[in-house]
Amino acid sequence: MLEIDEMHGNxxxxxxxxxxTFDETWDYVKSNNCPV
Structure with a gap:
């Protein structure tokens, strides 16, 4: 997904x-010790 942020210089x-998916996201978070 792409978004153009016009408020910050396009x-x-x-x-x-x-x-x-939800599960893929949490698997990544847990595997990489990401702070949440």
Missing amino acids: IVKVNPLVNW
């Missing part, structure tokens, strides 16, 4: 996690 924001 920067492009990319969200690569948009297609991840």
